[in-house]
Amino acid sequence: MSVLFRGVRVFSSSAPGGSTPPTDVLVLGARIAAIGATAAGLAPRDAVVVEGGRHLLMPGLINAHFHSPVNHMKGALPSLPLELFMLYESPALDALKPSPREAYLRTMLAALEMLRSGTTAVQDDAFFVPHPAPEIVDAVMQAYGDVGIRATLALDQPELPELDKLPFLAELLPAAMRAELAAPPAFGRADLLAAYDHLITRWHGQAEGRLGAAVSVSAPQRVSPDYFADLDALSRKHDLPFYAHMLETKLQRVLKDEQPRFGGRSLVRYTADLGLLSERMNVIHAIWVDEADLDLIAASGATVAHNPVSNLRLGSGVMPFHKLRERAIPICLGTDEAIADDAVNMWGVAKMAGLIHNITTPDPELWPTASEVLDCLFTGGARAMRRGDELGRVAVGHLADLTLIDLETLAFTPMNDLHRQLVYCENGSSVRLTMVAGRIVFDGTRVTTVNEAGLLAEARELFESRQPALAEARRQADRWLPAYKAMVARAAACDVGLSRWVGEAARQMETR
Numbered sequence: 300m301s302v303l304f305r306g307v308r309v310f311s312s313s314a315p316g317g318s319t320p321p322t323d324v325l326v327l328g329a330r331i332a333a334i335g336a337t338a339a340g341l342a343p344r345d346a347v348v349v350e351g352g353r354h355l356l357m358p359g360l361i362n363a364h365f366h367s368p369v370n371h372m373k374g375a376l377p378s379l380p381l382e383l384f385m386l387y388e389s390p391a392l393d394a395l396k397p398s399p400r401e402a403y404l405r406t407m408l409a410a411l412e413m414l415r416s417g418t419t420a421v422q423d424d425a426f427f428v429p430h431p432a433p434e435i436v437d438a439v440m441q442a443y444g445d446v447g448i449r450a451t452l453a454l455d456q457p458e459l460p461e462l463d464k465l466p467f468l469a470e471l472l473p474a475a476m477r478a479e480l481a482a483p484p485a486f487g488r489a490d491l492l493a494a495y496d497h498l499i500t501r502w503h504g505q506a507e508g509r510l511g512a513a514v515s516v517s518a519p520q521r522v523s524p525d526y527f528a529d530l531d532a533l534s535r536k537h538d539l540p541f542y543a544h545m546l547e548t549k550l551q552r553v554l555k556d557e558q559p560r561f562g563g564r565s566l567v568r569y570t571a572d573l574g575l576l577s578e579r580m581n582v583i584h585a586i587w588v589d590e591a592d593l594d595l596i597a598a599s600g601a602t603v604a605h606n607p608v609s610n611l612r613l614g615s616g617v618m619p620f621h622k623l624r625e626r627a628i629p630i631c632l633g634t635d636e637a638i639a640d641d642a643v644n645m646w647g648v649a650k651m652a653g654l655i656h657n658i659t660t661p662d663p664e665l666w667p668t669a670s671e672v673l674d675c676l677f678t679g680g681a682r683a684m685r686r687g688d689e690l691g692r693v694a695v696g697h698l699a700d701l702t703l704i705d706l707e708t709l710a711f712t713p714m715n716d717l718h719r720q721l722v723y724c725e726n727g728s729s730v731r732l733t734m735v736a737g738r739i740v741f742d743g744t745r746v747t748t749v750n751e752a753g754l755l756a757e758a759r760e761l762f763e764s765r766q767p768a769l770a771e772a773r774r775q776a777d778r779w780l781p782a783y784k785a786m787v788a789r790a791a792a793c794d795v796g797l798s799r800w801v802g803e804a805a806r807q808m809e810t811r
């Protein structure tokens with residue numbers, strides 16, 4: 300397929316006004332073949348012509364951190380701290396074990412939302428309950444393949460017993476309950492490596508490179524050093540992004556002194572000491588980091604995934620954005636899971652990233668600019684995916700992952716400053732076309748690749764039928780709540796030498 304965009308403004312990080320004057324852009328196959336006066340002349344006779352006129356052509360948005368298995372649970376839970384939230388979000392009840400069709404449908408829900416709002420690529424750090432069965436992994440990848448989005452999938456699967464991952468619980472639980480949490484997961488290191496073998500062999504590089512594998516430890520405290528090293532070796536061998544949640548909550552900072560294996564070292568320091576903090580790593584969240592952690596991340600070349608909406612929904616705290624930028628740490632943006640953002644819309648994430656840091660320091664010189672936020676969205680996202688040389692820019696030779704924005708909508712009328720209006724005004728409703736690898740997958744009205752209405756109807760029926768089992772699973776999870784609540788309160792009361800909360804929560808910390 301070849302497509303000629305005629306007379307479009309092209310997004311630019313440096314041009315005056317934030318875009319080029321109207322010009323032509325030719326897409327041949329999966330890539331951008333020409334930009335400018337020569338593009339029309341090079342277009343094949345059968346090229347699809349998209350008249351630009353009032354439009355901006357920009358890189359597709361990249362959702363750099365996401366978990367698809369709870370796509371069907373938007374709005375399902377009240378706001379709670381992460382450790383309490385996780386008790387309820389995906390309970391391991393036999394009756395809730397998904398069928399491949401269910402995994403396919405739930406993956407589709409968010410993929411459709413992303414394509415409709417101009418997101419062309421996603422990094423899916425998918426957890427599988429109870430474990431990553433090959434037919435479920437296949438169903439997720441098949442959905443991404445069918446809908447036409449660019450996607451990498453990792454298996455976000457803990458390998459250690461629950462008791463090893465959390466502080467204080469051993470003292471807070473009665474003996475019988477403690478024993479339940481001391482058992483290692485039935486699906487161990489060898490099983491997980493076999494699941495990765497399936498993922499990589501079957502899917503990595505499929506759909507002409509549009510589908511890929513990544514690796515994930517979930518978080519350093521959730522796996523053994525041996526398995527951590529296994530995944531690093533896989534990541535190095537195939538050049539795969541490596542996902543690791545780090546210091547998302549204050550409780551995770553407290554762990555350093557509460558689990559002997561960390562020996563007083565933060566999760567970042569622990570990872571660096573294992574020799575596993577690398578430029579392939581996506582350090583997810585990095586909220587409760589200190590200056591030494593940030594120096595280690597900067598030295599490693601890792602990218603930090605910033606998920607400001609999820610961080611607010613779970614009350615986790617605010618990532619110290621300007622401290623990362625001071626050290627030139629690359630930042631990418633993500634929604635995190637649909638149960639903790641409640642939208643899979645990167646425009647909302649960009650706006651939140653552009654706003655929340657303004658209340659963390661009174662010095663406006665340190666507040667993110669709109670252009671910085673867009674840089675995180677495009678080049679940060681491309682780097683996180685290990686595709687910095689071919690994604691995130693509208694440039695000749697780059698992959699044609701593109702979003703066309705109508706500049707005559709309310710968000711851009713009148714035009715005052717393109718970059719600021721992209722970050723603070725646009726919500727996805729001005730997206731007129733989404734292209735992935737040169738293929739038009741959303742034409743401004745419909746997703747062109749699948750029967751959207753049919754999939755949504757099927758999803759409504761299927762997930763409604765799951766509600767009784769889900770309610771039962773949540774009732775069963777209630778028995779853990781008192782101990783988990785006490786654990787979170789105890790962690791909150793610890794002095795860890797820094798605070799990433801704002802307002803009353805931070806003040807209480809300072810005056811304690």
Ligand SMILES: [Zn+2]
Nearest residue numbers: 366583635636
């Ligand atoms: Zn996450």
